[in-house]
Amino acid sequence: MNRFDYHQAFSRNIGWVTREEQETLRHKRVAIGGLGGVGGSHLIVLSRLGIGAFNIADLDDFDLPNFNRQYGASMATWGRPKAEVMEGVIRDINPELDIRRFPQGISLENLDDFLDGVDIYVDSLDIFALDIRRAVFARCYEKGIPTITAAPMGMGTAFLVFMPGGMSFEEYFCLDGYSFEDQIIKFVIGVSPSVQQRKYLVDRSSVNFLQKKVPSTAMGIEIAAGVACTNVLKLLLGRGEVVTAPRGLHFDAYRNRLIRTWRPFGNRHPLQRFMFWYVKRLLAQVK
Secondary structure, three states: OOOOOOHHHOOOOOEEOHHHHHHHHOEEEEEEOOEEEEEEHHHHHHHHHHHEEEEEEOOOEOOOOHHOOOOOOOOOOOOOOOHHHHHHHHHHHHHOEEEEEOOOOOOOOOHHOOOOOOOEEEEEEOOOOOOHHHHHHHHHHOOOOOOOEEEEEOOOEEEEEEOOOOOOHHHHHHHOOOOOOHHHHHHHHHOOOOOOOHHHHHHHHOEEEEHHHOOOHHEEEEEHHHHHHHHHHHHHHHHOOOOOOOOEEEEEEEOOOEEEEEEEOHOOHHHHHHHHHHHHHHHHOOO
């Protein structure tokens, strides 16, 4: 019978990390909210990096529309809880994992338990779950937990990192006083100020925020996971430059472009005000 050995299982990481750093990663705990789209890929990448402990949350089951992008979605898992499936997948990668599973998702009632002992939070909640996302980011800021959101945008990703003591999620996105649809627009343009993915959107009717409908690709998911997890590594090991809000990056593989963004004052920045008007106008034309 094959026996698991942590050092052998993650030995090919050595070279990009030292043996001492690998041991550090082994004793870190990462919280991931949402295990469907990009969250499932975050979880897989970080498990293969050798992270030793996770707090994971998702309240949904896998369904057919998930098949185009979600790591755990298949005929074998159709109808099964995402959190349960993904826990099984990563336990097969590392049987020694310490996993705390939250099958009812993240709520105000369990938020402190979800963040207990966490070294970093990786955001992968549904784009439309703004209320609980805001609560998670606010609590992380209070507890001094770094947060990362890497959103799959078309065939690329845009990401932001919020550090304790730096610009907060609320200061950056400025969502108060807006309708649900407008908050979604402000979230999208906040994560992706360049909105460069709009250049190759061939069917605008595929975007309907009121119906909670947006298109996606597996490529965007996997690029997002690579970018987010690289920054998790840098933060956990304390080495390498980390771009933090109000600065961000947007790499688009379809357009072969990397855009560095800087939005002091976040969505209150004049460029963001214009982009909000522009995107809202495009969506109104579709309606």
